Amino acid sequence: MAKRTRIIEGSWNCTSCDTRNIPARHRTCPHCNNPREETGQESEFEFGEVDATSGKALREGVNDEKALSAATAGADWFCDYCGASNRGDTPVCRNCRAERSATSRALSEEPDADEAPPPKVPPAPQRSSRKWLFLALMLPCFGGCLFFLWGSRTHGVTGTVVATEWTRTVQRESFQRVSKTGWRDELSTTSPRMPVNGAGEVAGVENIRDCTRRQRSTRRVADGTERVCEDKTRRVQCGSEEKCTRKKMGNGFMKEECEDVPKYCDESYEDCRTQTRYRTEPVYDLSCTYDTQAWTEVGPPALASGKDSAPRWPEVRLGSTDRLRREEKYLVRIEYKDGKLKQHELEPKDEAEFLSWRKGQSVSLQVSNLGGVSNVAQGEAVR
Template sequence: MAKRTRLIEGTWNCTSCDTRNIPARHRNCPNCNNPREETGQESEFEFGEEQSVTDEKALSAAAAGADWFCDYCGASNRGDTPLCRHCRAERSSTSRALSAEPDPDAAPPPEPEFPRAPKSSRRWLYLVLLLPCFGGGLFSFWGSRTHGVTGQVVSTEWTRTVQRESFQRVSQTGWRDGLSTTAPRMPVNGQGERPGVENIRDCTRRQRGTRQVADGTERVCEDKTRRVQCGTEEKCTRQKLGNGYMKEVCDDVPKYCDESYEDCHTRTRYRTEPVYDVSCTYDTYAWTDMGPPARASGNDSAPRWPELRVGAVDRLRHEEKYLVRIEYQDGGVKRHELEPRNESEFLSWKKGQSVSLQVSNLGSVSNVTQGEAAR
């Protein structure tokens, strides 16, 4: 449908005799003959009834332009008359006029933007979200604060183990594509050995893994929503002409609704299939633990390795562990253990030695430094 334009006549209230809802076409009050003026809101029209006007006189008045007010008597006058109808004074360049609104028919107003959440309520949201973080931050800040205390080394301990390993013949299984017969080589002084592959036998087919195989197609559907036009709706814009009349232009614009639909497509379907390969047993050599490890420990400051005899194809695996126990006063007697990484680090700690520690408010020790020598 095409655009529809109509004129609406406003009403005003007489401030002299209090007559209300006088149609705009009357420039004087029909009751007391007071001319309509700018003062007393007499020229601020109400458009409550929204009755369309079509008669010749109204159309002419609406087309006359914005009203102007006489400098001498204050009466309102048609925009297209040069003389005051009340006192015959001329319209001057200083005569005030009602302002007409821009024509919405000429240039459509910009589309209204989507409403945004007011800033203040967003700020509240941030505050509510941040509060727990802030409290947690304060606590971890307090907990991470450290203070210095003095302590003492109460004991030291070392533990050393030696495991004898021998290069022994063993049976293993492996995938045939990774096996080729090679001769083993025995170690000399615990090194230079090669495991070798010998006597490949008992080969059988076994499952080695799986693979995905295309197996036809399948149809998959998703529920989705889209915007579609669903008829039209009437949209009207109004323009006050500054003379008691209002121009209304209505048009039918497309209306959009959400429509749900199924979005379907076809995709390849896969099935899982086993993959077989040939596995064999073979002989090789490997380092093998021989018996329990020999162990030595002590609280002195002279760590030593346990004695063990070594055969021609043997080697020894050494492991060492050190411990320094510290006691300190921090609202009661507390203990802390250090684990030096090697012998020289271990030997720098002496029983009875005083140390200083940095302890956090949550009780964790962050730093230990050696104080004066043992007393």
């Protein structure tokens, strides 16, 4: 797209007589005739307001030959002897006729805001408030950690086994005929195999009867179509807008280039499509009653218990298609003194472990400050 170029003339303030807004084309003050110099901010030009959206200068551009000639003369230089400003393309000072030397300073200007935007520095985090937040969060946690550390510290105490208990149950189970229901297509008549010494059994399927239709599942069935719409937004070009860049020329003039760039807007629209609609339908199938076999508990469990150190199984009579399910439970009760008299219970997992504990025997315990028992060993605590 074609660029539109304008030359904007800056203005300066005379520090000798305080005349303000002197056009840049004047190298001497029209009021007191003093030459423009580098000192006193005399050569820091003012270019007026700039439109924030487009970056376009609000000041009118200049087209006359004198201004354009001054604008294209290059950066100004300042005379070593009298300090006056001079056109970049003249070798001799217009004020005192001294020649431009290698040490003569050229005008250097701050780049304009949108030519070299200053690097964006994120606002410095407010250290002090962060530190306080950190402390505020950490203090309860720290306290919690200290409490946890104190609570988990252990000390050794000596205790005594005051009781041992055992309980054993035997449940008789019989491989018996039972009635069940099942889906017809999953049933086929087979004969059972009865267990030998409580193992090797296979349940049969016999006497399939009383079949009725029942709902077995559901299925999704296509049922026409439906239109589904969603509200969405998309970016579309909505005309164009002017964007300008500006560059200072080192002599009180500024070059501005503007062009029209596409402008984008959010547009909301309805995104619709046609999709298959479904309905849910029950699926029926034949459900039947049949005879089979299953391990079935017979009578209440037989129980034996004692506080001695000779656990035994209760007597149960076994039929030819029976099996026995055994359960055992052991308990060792320990008394110890930790401030006051306390009790701790151990549950040995089998008979051998249970038999290693004797009533009246000394044990050592590791007890935490919070009262939890972490370790129990046979024998006196080591002090």
